[in-house]
Structures are given as structure tokens and as C-alpha cells.
Amino acid sequence: MKKIGKIVTPVILLAFVLTTAVGSNRKAGNGKMPLKVPGNWVNEVWIPNSDSVNAVLRGKVVYKAYCLSCHQFDGGGVENLNPPLIKTSFVLGDKARFIQIILKGFDKRVEIDGEDYSNNMPPLNFLTDQQIADVLTYVRNDFGNKATMVKAAEVKAVRAKLAQ
């Protein structure tokens, strides 16, 4: 009995420590948990030092501020009004076309995977190249999407082309 107690008690204590750690992570919005990856705090979010992960996290902030109200938190859009961003050809396809939508807006009735959408999207050309690159990288890597990053230089190139 004693021997079992000597094993079980430390196990319980260990379990307690681990559960507390995990439990606090389950609380929504708790960013105060430093991950074991080098990085920095940015707006109470821990940004690990990795290009694409960085971009996705920064892009999510941009999405929340400029995109979420129409395209919704789950990228699902609104039927008949605002297109979804879930595995559509516009999101996963040609990057230059995707960048152009942010820079010029979208005011045409175009079928997107069999449906059409009637609300106008205004131009978001007031965002910086880096912000646009980040939000597109985010959209291409959330909502079930998985695709390559968009870099600020690519946005700059499209912007220059449109200005011609």
C-alpha cells in the first residue's frame, strides 16, 4: 500500500500541474502563455519567429478589422451577398488576381463556384503592402485553406502594375 502511494501521489501532483497548465489555455483569449519557441509579444499575442506563422497571426488581426464583418469569422461569407473564402478558386488560385481584389475592390456580378453575390466590396488600397500580404496569407491558411504565403513584394508589384 505504501509503495503504491509513493508512486500514485507524485503522479497525481504531476497531473495537477499539467492540467492547470492546459486548463488555463482553454480560457478564451488567454495569450499570456509563452510558448517554448523564440519570439515576441505583439498586441498580447505571442508571435513565434517564423515567417509564415508570423504572417498568419498578423493577417488575422487585419482580417478582424477589415474583412470579418462581411466575410464572417469562419470565412463563410453570406449567401447571395458576400462570397465565402472557403476553398474557393479566388482564394487558392492566382495570387495576383487575389491581390488585385484587395487593391481595387470587387463590384461585378461574377459567379464564384456556382453562386453569385450582390454586395460591393470596396477597394482596400489604403492598407500597406505588408498588411495585404499578411491578410491574404491568413485567408489562404485558415477556413480549411492551405496555400503558399503572399509576400509584400508581390503586393507591391501588383500595385505598381495597376498604377500604370
Place this chain on the structure above:
Amino acid sequence: MQGSHFGLLIGIYYSKFNIIYMKSLFQERSFQGRSAGLSLSALAMTVALTLTFSVMASAAPCGVTRQTSHLSATHSTGQFGGHALADTTGLKLPAHFSAIVVADLKAKARHLVVTNKGLIYVKLAKPKAGKGILVLAAQPDGSARVVGGFGNYGGTGIYLKNGYLYASSNNAVYRYQLDAAGKVLQPDQPQTIVTGLVMGRQHETKSIVLDNDGHIYVNIGSPLNSCQTEDRMPGSMGIPGCPLLDSAGGIWQFKADQLNQSYGQGVRYATGLRNVVGLDWNQTNNTLFVMQHGRDQLHDLFPQYYDEKTSSLIPAECMYMLHKGDNAGFPYIYYDQFKKAQMLAPEYGGDGKKEVTGKYIDPIVAFPGHMAPNGLLFYKGTQFPQKYRNGAFIAFHGSWNRTPEKQGGYLVAFVPFKNGKPDGPWEVFADNFAGTDNILSPRQAKYRPCGLAEGPDGSLYVTDDVKGRIYKISYHN
């Protein structure tokens, strides 16, 4: 099994084991061994209980459980004779009301009408197999079966009057003569009553209603959200004088039986209405009533005046009683249901505080913002109890822009009326079309109410335009 249950079991079992262990320690000869063992196990017991309670407290519910009906699909005897379907809709209704699924059309069912012989005509937003109007015939069990279709155009509006079925596309209004049984005589040769109406990308649908004096009323919605120079562009100011109001943003009146009318032959009956999808003629005071879709995105467009939360709640969705010449104020004002005031729109110099008085009509009912009223119906029947007679049912399609709040609407509301005016606050009549309470995006809503009609027996029909479900709501004493 949920996490909290598991945690509780672990806690109980360990505590039980620990008590036995501590009992055995009292047989320990060495004093140090005994006290060390006791303190360690006491600590462990505390830890175990804390663990149990923290796991219980932080355990999130395993997702929202749906209140699905457990009624089987077998039939039971209904009030109106014969066998009737059980209620499998999952709708939340007042006491003594129940609903059945009349049909599942798998199409975008918008508005509908029911003839006095029980024939149902449903207008589709997009034709299905070349048919934009579906015809359903009632079955003995209360459901209805598609028996035909015609009209290769999408649209929303549909209305029965004086032996004709009127229906609208997104820029025209047609009518079909009916025989004595209420069947369309020449489905492939409608008469064109109105043509050439402005059709923007948004608010393009043309709901219709007729009065008792040979007129038809057509909604022509604003092609712009708030008449900005650049539509939905943050900070873009309103177009001076908002010229679109000459041909849109209002209700136009035409003759019900004249062919090929357009703007030149019609009258702008009421203006300053952003988009009206639900409208009806109130027979008790012979007046037009409309439900307006209020403007969007106050915060997105003018964040200096409106925070996210305010913008998710206002402006109100307004019911207006209209007479010829009325101006409801769009785009210059919006109605704030908390301040009970017409507010100057930021596009035209407003700042969230400036109010406007004396220029535009007030709503007669102001509903919560963004719920998207798509249907309005004055109840003329006698099946429902006295409180509902001549009252107004409103189908709220459900919001998309109430972030960060939960989305709202996805229900049928009711306003009691007396002598042609509201006689009490609005209430929820039928809820849970969406299938869940916790809607953060409209994609999560299973069904979204759109059209309303009254059957010959006084039952209320409701369409859903996501999957094309048709509901029939009845009262049983």
C-alpha cells in the same frame, strides 16, 4: 462522457484510495515516515480535489445540443380530419400552435401565395430546371406536392388578386390569368405589366402587393448601401442629393391591368426607403405597410463615430405605414431605436449624435437592427385566437452584420394590431428556424424564413430560402 464527469470520477476514486492509504499509515511504526506520508497524502488529496473542481469548472459544454423533435414520422389524427403529419420542424411556437413541413423544395423559395382552393405558388430566387414559379397541390396529410412550374426567371414578388397571379423578376412584373380553380391558364404567356425597372447588384428584388383600387405597388430597392460616392468604402461621403432616389429607394405605384408600364406611367408612391422586401396591404384601414432593411456598417465606414457594438445594434429595422408622398428619409437619416430618434447619417454630416426632426416619417414599429425583414403579412383569418386577428406577422431572414454580437433574427415575429395601428409590443411567434441559438455567422443557420402567406383554413405558411422548406403553422385548441 464529458470531461467534467471523468475528472469527478478520478477525484472520487483517488480520494477514496488516499483515505485507505492514510488509514494504513497509522500502522506505520516510524514517526517520521508516518508524518511525512500523512502530509504528502494530505497535500495530494487537496490537489486531487482541486483538480477535480478545476476540470469541472473549465470543462466547456460539448457543443450546443439541438432540440430535435422526438416525434416519429408516423401519422396522428389531425384537427381537420384525415391523417395529419407530426411536427418534425423543431420550431418553437406559442402554446397550442404546431407546425408541419409542407414540402422541401431544394430551391431558393422566396415569397408564396395560397389560393382559396389550397393551391400553392412559390416564387424562386433562381429558376429550378427552367421554372421560376413552382406549383404545389395539397395532399390529404397536410403536406403539398410539386405538380408543375413555369416562368423561367428568378425573383421574389408574387401576389394573387382578382383572378390573376402577379409575379416579379428583378426588373419586371408579370401577371397570369387564373381559371375558376385557381390554375394558371397560359403559364408560358404572361402579360408584362411593368418593365424596365432599375436593377442594381444589391437590393435588386421587386416585391409586390396590390390594393383594392386597381393599383400594384412595387419595391425598387437602392442599389447602394447608403448612397456613398464609393459604395461601402470607409469614409466615403454621400452623393449630394442622392440622385438614385429618382428611380430607386422607394415604392412605385402602377396600374394593375395596364401592359408594359415603366417609370413614365407610374408614380413614386413613397421615397426614402432603402429596400423593402416584406410589404402588405392592411385591409382594415386600406393602407400600405412596409418593412425596411436598414443600412449596414456604420462602424466599418465611420469608426470615428460608431464602435463595433453600437454598429451591431443600430439602425432599427423599421415598419412604416405609408401614404402617397411619404418620405422615410433614406439615405439622409437612419432610425435609432434606443434614442427613438431619426439620426443624421454620417454620409450626410451626421456624427452619431445629430438628430433630425420634422422632415421624414417615423416608423410605427422599430425592431432590433440587421434582422433582415423579408416578409410581412396581415392575418385575415379566424383560425388563430382573437389576439392574432388583423395583426402583423414579420419573417426575419436573419442578420449577417451583428458582429461582435451573436447574429439575430431567423424567426417570425408578431405585432398585435387594433384599428389599423400597432396595439402592443412585438413578440417572437415562431423561432428556431436556424436550428441553433448560437449563430455567429449566417452559414450556421439551417433554415431562414423569407415569405409568408395565409392558407384558406387560416394556417400560416412560411418559406425558407436556404433549402426551400415550406412550413405550415396551425392552431389547435
